[in-house]
Amino acid sequence: MNLVFETVADASAPLARRNPVAKLGAALLFTLPLVVTLDPVTPGLALAVELAVLPLFGVRLRVLARRAWPLLVAAGGVLLSMLLFAADHSGDLLFSVGPLDVTTGVLSAAAGLILRIFAVALPGIVVFATTDPTDLADALVQNAKAPARFAIGALAAFRLLPLLGQEWRMLTLARRARGVDAGYHPVARLRLFASTGFALLVGALRRGVRLAVAMDARGFDAGTPRTYARVQHFTRADTALVAGAGLTCATILTVTIALGLFRPIIG
Amino acid sequence: MGEVQLRGFGWRHAGRRAWAVRGLDLQIRHGERVLLLGPSGAGKSTLLAALAGLLPEDSGEAEGTIEIDGLEPRKARDRTGILFQDPQTQLVMARSGDDVAFGCENRGVPAGDIWPRVSDALDRVGFPYPINRPTAALSGGEAQRLALAGVIALRPGLLLLDEPTANLDPAGATLIREAIARAAGPDTTLIVVEHRVAEVLPLVDRVVVIEPGGGVRADGAPELVFAAYGDKLADEGVWVPGFRATPRKATVAATADLVRTEQATVAGRLPPVSLAVGAGEVLAVTGPNGAGKSTLALLLGGLLAPSAGRVTAFGDKRPPHKWRAATLTQRIGSVFQNPEHQFVTARVADELALGPRRLGRSPGEVGRIVDELLHRLRLDRLAAANPYTLSGGEARRLSVATALATAPRLLVLDEPTFGQDRRTWLELVALLAELRDEGHGIVAVTHDADFTRTLADRNLALGEAAPDPLPRRLRP
Numbered sequence: 001m002n003l004v005f006e007t008v009a010d011a012s013a014p015l016a017r018r019n020p021v022a023k024l025g026a027a028l029l030f031t032l033p034l035v036v037t038l039d040p041v042t043p044g045l046a047l048a049v050e051l052a053v054l055p056l057f058g059v060r061l062r063v064l065a066r067r068a069w070p071l072l073v074a075a076g077g078v079l080l081s082m083l084l085f086a087a088d089h090s091g092d093l094l095f096s097v098g099p100l101d102v103t104t105g106v107l108s109a110a111a112g113l114i115l116r117i118f119a120v121a122l123p124g125i126v127v128f129a130t131t132d133p134t135d136l137a138d139a140l141v142q143n144a145k146a147p148a149r150f151a152i153g154a155l156a157a158f159r160l161l162p163l164l165g166q167e168w169r170m171l172t173l174a175r176r177a178r179g180v181d182a183g184y185h186p187v188a189r190l191r192l193f194a195s196t197g198f199a200l201l202v203g204a205l206r207r208g209v210r211l212a213v214a215m216d217a218r219g220f221d222a223g224t225p226r227t228y229a230r231v232q233h234f235t236r237a238d239t240a241l242v243a244g245a246g247l248t249c250a251t252i253l254t255v256t257i258a259l260g261l262f263r264p265i266i267g
Numbered sequence: 268m269g270e271v272q273l274r275g276f277g278w279r280h281a282g283r284r285a286w287a288v289r290g291l292d293l294q295i296r297h298g299e300r301v302l303l304l305g306p307s308g309a310g311k312s313t314l315l316a317a318l319a320g321l322l323p324e325d326s327g328e329a330e331g332t333i334e335i336d337g338l339e340p341r342k343a344r345d346r347t348g349i350l351f352q353d354p355q356t357q358l359v360m361a362r363s364g365d366d367v368a369f370g371c372e373n374r375g376v377p378a379g380d381i382w383p384r385v386s387d388a389l390d391r392v393g394f395p396y397p398i399n400r401p402t403a404a405l406s407g408g409e410a411q412r413l414a415l416a417g418v419i420a421l422r423p424g425l426l427l428l429d430e431p432t433a434n435l436d437p438a439g440a441t442l443i444r445e446a447i448a449r450a451a452g453p454d455t456t457l458i459v460v461e462h463r464v465a466e467v468l469p470l471v472d473r474v475v476v477i478e479p480g481g482g483v484r485a486d487g488a489p490e491l492v493f494a495a496y497g498d499k500l501a502d503e504g505v506w507v508p509g510f511r512a513t514p515r516k517a518t519v520a521a522t523a524d525l526v527r528t529e530q531a532t533v534a535g536r537l538p539p540v541s542l543a544v545g546a547g548e549v550l551a552v553t554g555p556n557g558a559g560k561s562t563l564a565l566l567l568g569g570l571l572a573p574s575a576g577r578v579t580a581f582g583d584k585r586p587p588h589k590w591r592a593a594t595l596t597q598r599i600g601s602v603f604q605n606p607e608h609q610f611v612t613a614r615v616a617d618e619l620a621l622g623p624r625r626l627g628r629s630p631g632e633v634g635r636i637v638d639e640l641l642h643r644l645r646l647d648r649l650a651a652a653n654p655y656t657l658s659g660g661e662a663r664r665l666s667v668a669t670a671l672a673t674a675p676r677l678l679v680l681d682e683p684t685f686g687q688d689r690r691t692w693l694e695l696v697a698l699l700a701e702l703r704d705e706g707h708g709i710v711a712v713t714h715d716a717d718f719t720r721t722l723a724d725r726n727l728a729l730g731e732a733a734p735d736p737l738p739r740r741l742r743p
Binding site for chain 2: 162207
């Protein structure tokens with residue numbers, strides 16, 4: 001197992017090449033305002049903008065759709081639960097199935113939620129699909145002045161993640177070899193799961209300690225000012241990306257407010 | 268540069284009654300190459316950690332002095348480099364070149380000097396790939412050579428190697444030793460801890476033996492030290508050169524097949540294999556890394572389903588991987604390469620009792636089985652210890668004992684002698700020979716040529732490694 005995914009993006013696309021911190025900042029700036037309003041228009045407009053700039057990030061739509069399938073599942077879940085449990089049945093009655101009344105109010109609320117899920121999640125997916133974890137850590141340290149202790153430390157831990165999958169499989173097999181299995185008994189299954197999880201944790205901690213000692217031995221976080229082998233530049237184009245994201249989002253909010261559709265989450 | 272001076276040095280880890288090392292007086296001069304020997308538990312790794320400045324002051328108690336070029340080790344950290352045994356927990360970065368650069372960045376090497384240093388270090392260890400090779404796609408031996416490059420890129424005057432080949436197969440180990448020979452110039456002082464003495468002798472010109480109770484037992488040229496202390500060291504578990512074990516082969520022909528495979532395959536991991544293992548024989552499974560040896564062990568152990576072909580055992584119509592675990596343990600015992608994977612309780616005695624208890628044996632019977640196994644595998648004194656605190660040899664003996672507790676007729680062992688000292692090795696070979704002569708069938712996956720030569724009645728060599736299954740990361 002490894003962390004090398006099928007490439008979702010063309011890394012040389014104009015916006016994919018931007019500084020990781022700029023991309024992350026732009027995504028945050030663009031999506032945060034979406035969380036404050038409940039109307040379907042704001043996320044709808046945002047999603048339209050996001051889809052329009054996708055090609056600039058070199059993201060291939062078909063691959064993205066395959067990667068984003070959990071979102072579709074979430075959207076289906078939202079729609080279903082809104083139809084079943086929505087308290088507010090305002091608006092015109094469209095049709096009824098048994099005891100369920102489907103009204104325009106219910107549908108519009110559901111559409112608002114689903115659009116918000118997509119509009120908020122998509123920028124995050126695009127940033128991580130177009131950013132190498134090493135570049136992100138470098139940029140966080142060099143451009144966002146994050147402490148190397150955390151950024152590089154997290155990167156090192158990230159490298160050990162795939163090992164956990166292998167370790168879990170070995171532990172499961174080893175337990176069967178010891179005569180420990182749970183059959184179909186749900187409580188026994190839960191206990192076996194917990195004990196395997198505990199063993200995984202013990203192993204992960206020991207490995208983490210060994211890695212920390214090895215990093216220590218190579219002078220990590222020893223107080224000497226670090227130099228950078230890979231220099232990350234934060235250029236005017238990166239500033240423009242962040243500013244552009246902020247500006248677009250402000251425009252979308254202005255349009256919604258002007259149309260009188262803005263429904264703040266508080267108040 | 269790289270001068271070491273110990274005067275009455277001792278270290279006791281916090282919370283321990285015994286000193287890990289004590290009373291060491293030792294002087295190592297610039298450019299010397301020293302092999303540090305001693306029975307397991309003599310404190311060799313602790314001494315290396317102390318030299319590398321990796322023992323924080325608050326983690327124990329020190330006595331005497333320890334100096335590198337006249338400095339306390341913690342202050343001389345930019346003069347030392349240390350390589351550990353497990354390559355997986357020494358690599359930090361996702362790309363090979365970045366990993367070598369990591370140490371240079373930490374030490375504040377000017378950015379312009381880093382990449383020339385990286386490529387120089389990679390050349391010296393014979394790293395065969397471009398610098399953007401993902402570290403996740405490296406074999407154990409390649410990863411260890413990369414870790415070595417990361418250490419020598421810092422140009423240490425004192426290079427410390429803590430069993431650098433213990434986790435590698437013989438081919439990978441040879442490449443690492445060659446890399447060390449090339450990488451450590453005449454200006455580098457070298458201190459190696461290594462069980463397999465014969466293999467590292469060409470790298471060293473001095474042997475220092477430390478005494479478990481404290482002090483230095485012997486110090487001098489390798490020939491002189493081994494002539495005077497070779498037998499005693501061998502008894503204590505050290506692999507002194509010139510060791511030849513007496514072969515222990517089966518005296519009677521194997522009977523009835525316990526397990527049989529017909530073109531059994533695991534997609535992507537094991538090509539079709541047909542074999543049979545009978546009662547009263549030892550089958551050694553050999554072959555290069557990646558040939559599917561461990562997969563075959565899992566398959567024979569009833570832990571993995573074949574993707575094609577058949578596995579049948581003990582005359583059961585159902586294949587072993589479909590048996591309930593309790594049935595499985597009465598027929599086939601599996602011993603994993605890493606003993607810790609198999610430990611599920613907090614006491615050695617409970618670990619042994621687990622299998623029989625799950626089979627519904629009476630408390631009296633369980634007690635009898637536990638006592639017998641504790642005695643047979645020399646674990647008596649450790650009955651109440653936590654399995655995770657055992658030494659490598661003890662953990663290996665316990666993992667074999669747990670497999671024996673449910674009295675299976677077939678034993679499947681994955682690298683049982685890996686990283687073991689000579690004493691544990693001899694005990695394991697004797698035990699497995701006894702079990703075979705009692706009528707057990709034994710399958711051992713192994714890289715250990717001595718083990719195969721001494722014990723195996725038959726040998727199955729699996730083919731060449733499959734081509735690298737990991738995709739190359741696309742980089743601009």
